Amino acid sequence: MTLDENFFVERGAVRCGEGIPQMPRWFTDSRLAFSLEEHSVTEVAWYEKNCGTVFMRHLWDGFRYYIEQDGLNYRPVYRNTVVRPWGVEAEWPLEDHVFSHKVLAVDETMVFELTAPADLPPGCRFKFDFNTAFALSYSDRLDFRHPTGPGREWKEWAFDPDGNVLVGGYRLAETEFPQAYDFCCVFGADFPMEYRIDEKGNVHVLTGPELQPGQTCRLMISFARERERAMTRNRAFIEEADEKIGQQYERYRQLADSVPRLRSPYQDLNRYFELLPHYHESLKVTDIPGAVRAKTWRYWVWGWDGMTNNSATAYWGDTRHIGDMLDFYRETADPEGGIVHWYEYDMSIKEVSMVPAQCIYLVLLQLYADQTADLEQVRKNYDFAVRIYRMAAATEVGESGMTQGQSLFPDYRDLIGETGDDISALNNSIFYCASRSMNRLAALMGDEAVRQESARFAERMEAGFMDRFFDTEKGFPVSSLEASTGRPREVFQMCSLRWENDYYYDLVRPVMERCMDFVETHLVCRSGIREVPRWCPAYGADANQLQAWWPVADESFVRMANALDRKDLLERWVGWLEYWYGQLSCPEAVSCHIETDRPETDRWSALKGAWQAFAMRTWYQGIVHGVVGVDADAGGITFHPYSGEEMVLEGLHYLGKTFDFSMQGSGPFIETLEVGGRTVRGTNKLPLECYQDKNHVAVTVRRVAEPPYPLMITRGNGAVLKDYQSSGNQIETRLQGAGLVRLELWAESMPEVRLNGSPVSVEYDADSKGAIVALELEPDGNEQLHISMSQGV
Numbered sequence: 001m002t003l004d005e006n007f008f009v010e011r012g013a014v015r016c017g018e019g020i021p022q023m024p025r026w027f028t029d030s031r032l033a034f035s036l037e038e039h040s041v042t043e044v045a046w047y048e049k050n051c052g053t054v055f056m057r058h059l060w061d062g063f064r065y066y067i068e069q070d071g072l073n074y075r076p077v078y079r080n081t082v083v084r085p086w087g088v089e090a091e092w093p094l095e096d097h098v099f100s101h102k103v104l105a106v107d108e109t110m111v112f113e114l115t116a117p118a119d120l121p122p123g124c125r126f127k128f129d130f131n132t133a134f135a136l137s138y139s140d141r142l143d144f145r146h147p148t149g150p151g152r153e154w155k156e157w158a159f160d161p162d163g164n165v166l167v168g169g170y171r172l173a174e175t176e177f178p179q180a181y182d183f184c185c186v187f188g189a190d191f192p193m194e195y196r197i198d199e200k201g202n203v204h205v206l207t208g209p210e211l212q213p214g215q216t217c218r219l220m221i222s223f224a225r226e227r228e229r230a231m232t233r234n235r236a237f238i239e240e241a242d243e244k245i246g247q248q249y250e251r252y253r254q255l256a257d258s259v260p261r262l263r264s265p266y267q268d269l270n271r272y273f274e275l276l277p278h279y280h281e282s283l284k285v286t287d288i289p290g291a292v293r294a295k296t297w298r299y300w301v302w303g304w305d306g307m308t309n310n311s312a313t314a315y316w317g318d319t320r321h322i323g324d325m326l327d328f329y330r331e332t333a334d335p336e337g338g339i340v341h342w343y344e345y346d347m348s349i350k351e352v353s354m355v356p357a358q359c360i361y362l363v364l365l366q367l368y369a370d371q372t373a374d375l376e377q378v379r380k381n382y383d384f385a386v387r388i389y390r391m392a393a394a395t396e397v398g399e400s401g402m403t404q405g406q407s408l409f410p411d412y413r414d415l416i417g418e419t420g421d422d423i424s425a426l427n428n429s430i431f432y433c434a435s436r437s438m439n440r441l442a443a444l445m446g447d448e449a450v451r452q453e454s455a456r457f458a459e460r461m462e463a464g465f466m467d468r469f470f471d472t473e474k475g476f477p478v479s480s481l482e483a484s485t486g487r488p489r490e491v492f493q494m495c496s497l498r499w500e501n502d503y504y505y506d507l508v509r510p511v512m513e514r515c516m517d518f519v520e521t522h523l524v525c526r527s528g529i530r531e532v533p534r535w536c537p538a539y540g541a542d543a544n545q546l547q548a549w550w551p552v553a554d555e556s557f558v559r560m561a562n563a564l565d566r567k568d569l570l571e572r573w574v575g576w577l578e579y580w581y582g583q584l585s586c587p588e589a590v591s592c593h594i595e596t597d598r599p600e601t602d603r604w605s606a607l608k609g610a611w612q613a614f615a616m617r618t619w620y621q622g623i624v625h626g627v628v629g630v631d632a633d634a635g636g637i638t639f640h641p642y643s644g645e646e647m648v649l650e651g652l653h654y655l656g657k658t659f660d661f662s663m664q665g666s667g668p669f670i671e672t673l674e675v676g677g678r679t680v681r682g683t684n685k686l687p688l689e690c691y692q693d694k695n696h697v698a699v700t701v702r703r704v705a706e707p708p709y710p711l712m713i714t715r716g717n718g719a720v721l722k723d724y725q726s727s728g729n730q731i732e733t734r735l736q737g738a739g740l741v742r743l744e745l746w747a748e749s750m751p752e753v754r755l756n757g758s759p760v761s762v763e764y765d766a767d768s769k770g771a772i773v774a775l776e777l778e779p780d781g782n783e784q785l786h787i788s789m790s791q792g793v
Contacts, residue, residue: 007083007584009271011256012278014083014584020090021083022584026296026609029086029105029248030286032223033297035609036088036103039075040064043145044110046223047293047300049346050172050182053136053145054223060131060202065101065112065219067094068127068207076101083584085282085611086248087111097121106248108286109237110221116211126191126208126217132157132201135168144298144604155181157204159195164188165234166195166206167227184227186234189219190241255281258317262623264647266574269623272581276620277316279586279611288347290321290328295588296610303329303341303353304408305614307360308500309555311631312620314371317653322368323377329361330384338388356392356427357408359434361385363500366437369444370634373655382445389438389450392431393457397423397483401460402468403431404483409495409550410531415541416479417489423481425469429498429507432461436503436740440634440718443738444779455740466511469496475514476522479538491538493546494523494531497556502633502717505559506742516560520569525549527592527599528576529557540593548589548605551615558626565642565668570626577619586619588612624649630661630701634718635737637686641670641703657691660698667705669712669746674700682726683713687733689722707769711751711789714770715744719777731787737777745771747789754786 007016014021024035024042035043041063044055055062066073078090087104097117104111114126135154140146152170159166169184191208208217218241222234237244255278262273285291285301294305307329310322333339337352339361344350362385369378395404400423406413407424418424435458442451468486469477479491497508497515508515522533528549532539540547554573561569579598580586587606590599601608625631628647629640632654639661649661665671673680675690675697691697709728713721720736735741735755745751746769753760753773763772777783 009274012084012252012259012274014275016081016083017079018081019078020081020088022582022609024609025083025088025584026607026611027085027087027103027105028282028293028296030108030284032105032108032110034105034110035297038078041103041110043297045297046183046185047345048183048223048225049344050147050225051223051345052147052298054183054185055130055134056136056145057134060133062134063110063112063128063130063221065114065129066127067092067099067114068125069094069121070123073127084252085279086252094124095121104245104248105282107237107244108223109233109244111241111245112219113216114211114218115216116213118213120211120213120215122210124211126211126219127205128187128207128219129203129205131203135170137170152183157197161195163231164193165231166193166204167231169227169230181227182225184224184230186222186227186230187219188222188234188238189217190238191217193219252278252281258651258653260316260649260651260653262628262647262649264627265645266578266627268578268581269574269627272577273620273623275581275584276312276586276616277318280313280613280616281318283611283613284321288328290324290326291347292321292325292613294614295612297607298604300345301343301347303339304357304360307364308552308614309617309621310364310367311624312617314367314632314654315621315624315652319368319372319653322364322371323374326361326365326368326377326381330381333384338391354405354408354424354427355388355395356403356405356424356431358388359392359431360500361388362434362437362441363430366441366634367501369441371632371654375444378441379445382441382447385438385441386447386450389434389454392434393453396457399460400468400486401457401462401464402428402481407480407495410542410545412542412545415546416491416493416532416538418480419482421483423468423483423486425477425479425496426493426498428461428465428469429496429504430500432458432465432507433498433500433504435461436506437501439739443777446779451739458740462507465507470511474518475511476518477515490536492518492522492533492536493538494519494529494550494553494556498553499555499559502559502631504556505563505715505717508556508560512560513564516564516566516569519557519560524569524572525592526595526597528590529554530592544605545589547593548591550589551587551612552618554618554622555625558622562626562629562640562642567643570642570644573622574627577623583608585609586611586616588615624652628661628663630663635685635716635720635741636688637691637699638715638717639670639673639684639686639701641684641701642668643705644703657694658696659691660696662698662700663703664700665703667703669704669707671702671704671708672700674702680724680726682709682711682728682731683721683724685713685716685719685721687721687724688736689724707746707748710748711787712746713743713787714746716741719743719775722782729789731785733785735775735777735783735785736779736781737775738779739777741775741777743773743775745773745787747771750790752788752790756784757786 007021031047033045042057081090089102092099100115102113151173154170157168166187169181224230283293339358341353342350438454477496478488523530589605718741722734724733
């Protein structure tokens with residue numbers, strides 16, 4: 001249940017009958033972000049060099065607007081409210097008359113709009129004011145919202161009646177070459193403004209002439225680092241306001257038309273699923289294709305915050321953004337160090353990423369290749385990907401298959417025992433996924449040397465990762481090893497399992513049940529999933545990251561819960577997400593300091609009204625992969641059945657097509673896939689002929705509790721099935737792929753597998769009835785695969 005039953009979601013917008021739900025609300029567009037409570041804008045941030053938070057409410061109010069009638073002020077009323085990531089609009093009843101009003105973020109400009117009714121009463125005017133103290137000037141080393149220095153010297157606010165603008169801004173103290181402005185904001189309007197300030201110089205007031213029936217008036221605030229740039233932006237916006245605002249509506253209308261829809265018994269999850277792509281869209285830096293802000297508030301552009309968990313982006317149809325990201329991270333990389341971890345507001349490099357963790361880029365490149373088949377874009381970025389891969393591979397410790405370097409997370413690595421002599425489970429989990437991606441990409445590009453190099457590295461990692469990291473007593477990987485000795489450190493964190501793509505299943509499969517038991521016993525709590533167990537010395541060591549739940553790590557949780565048929569854990573996870581839907585927020589992290597199923601919002605990681613980019617993507621694709629039980633892997637569409645509720649996912653994007661999936665029945669096996677009049681049996685992978693020549697594909701998946709056939713294909717990341725046939729105890733199909741592919745089977749007994757007539761080795765476990773077949777496939781191949789039961793069943 002949500003905290004507020006008075007709002008609902010329609011086409012990516014939140015609607016309610018009265019007021020603004022779950023205040024404060026943060027609105028954003030590119031470099032601009034601001035916070036709105038019902039009667040006042042309380043904070044404004046502008047992400048440029050020497051900027052950040054530029055206005056912040058302390059004792060006195062921020063930006064306020066009113067209807068002034070006969071000298072009396074009437075504050076805004078919100079009726080039939082519509083809240084979008086970039087603004088709010090509502091009716092404003094005044095006596096028996098109904099105005100409409102909007103506060104918007106459009107083209108990095110704040111817009112305050114008021115429309116008068118046709119039956120306008122006399123004497124009404126638009127009025128706007130703010131207190132001088134709203135302008136943030138001083139530093140506070142204990143409050144990250146404040147600038148860290150040098151100090152800001154705000155200039156006297158100046159009203160230009162000829163230009164019809166109010167101009168303010170600051171220069172930085174102690175700069176070597178002081179400018180007229182280091183930040184400037186310009187207040188302009190499409191109506192003639194009157195300006196006044198009180199005798200004490202505290203409150204600035206801008207008022208328009210008496211309104212006319214049906215008139216729309218707008219006050220607009222533009223920002224820049226230089227005065228002339230701010231003035232130019234403001235003038236241009238005023239002249240083109242209708243067009244620019246219309247373009248913003250159209251941008252989000254197109255998104256609403258294209259994003260998938262979820263129809264499940266979890267009503268609030270359905271609504272959250274619809275909202276997430278819209279709030280992610282608002283974080284794009286519009287003049288830098290591929291750059292996405294990490295969060296609605298405060299954070300700018302980061303490396304892994306942008307690159308990780310982008311299956312979600314592909315599923316909601318934005319592969320263009322993924323292609324732009326590939327170019328962006330390559331073009332902005334440090335010539336020697338590689339991909340940037342942390343960008344300054346002016347896009348200069350603050351910090352370069354840990355080298356093995358940079359290999360998320362390879363996963364992203366492979367994702368793009370598989371989702372689009374656009375090999376030209378892959379080829380453009382391939383040499384850079386190889387360079388990053390080889391930089392990471394060069395840090396291998398001996399012939400261990402383990403790369404050296406401090407962990408990507410947390411911020412204070414010494415608190416998890418790292419010293420600079422480290423082998424990180426998180427980094428090496430990423431590097432394993434990247435090695436498998438590199439292997440596939442090299443095969444697609446015909447690069448035999450890199451293909452073999454990456455295959456050998458992945459093989460060494462598979463042989464040594466769990467042997468070195470997995471603590472057999474605790475049942476979970478340790479966070480890191482001492483590189484010089486190989487000694488494991490007695491620290492455990494959820495991020496030790498980093499499911500960057502589904503190849504990770506091959507690495508974690510042998511210990512998955514024990515890992516899930518550990519997570520359930522030691523990490524799952526009422527507020528979410530602790531990053532570190534409470535008994536671990538690292539728990540709470542920073543009173544921040546190490547006592548919190550980090551949603552970005554949830555892919556491992558939902559993948560394992562799905563694979564192990566743990567509906568109970570998946571429904572618990574759904575409950576946590578529905579709680580945050582009720583808050584109309586998506587947190588970076590959630591404190592587990594207090595035992596509660598209603599965790600508090602805060603002033604940073606779980607800021608009310610803020611949305612974290614990588615958390616949004618992680619939760620979105622977690623819903624698809626874990627709760628629905630489907631993904632688009634390197635070899636097509638694969639279903640992951642479990643004993644879940646029936647539901648329908650409509651409009652998932654893949655290869656320029658859209659797919660509808662109706663999950664019927666319940667259980668960890670699939671009886672049939674029904675698509676276009678065809679019934680497919682014995683496979684969890686959708687054969688190519690079911691979707692190859694169609695733009696829209698509807699699939700009904702019939703799940704059952706018991707194995708319906710003695711032989712079934714259950715997984716096969718990278719394997720494309722063609723001309724597929726199954727008779728229950730025998731499967732015939734053609735195979736396509738690129739590089740190393742592992743088929744996983746469910747078989748009553750040891751199966752026989754032949755590829756092009758030749759026998760293939762099979763790894764079979766009689767207890768689980770699972771069989772693994774490892775194959776090397778060529779991109780232009782068309783191999784004939786025959787699978788049958790060796791003992792007549």
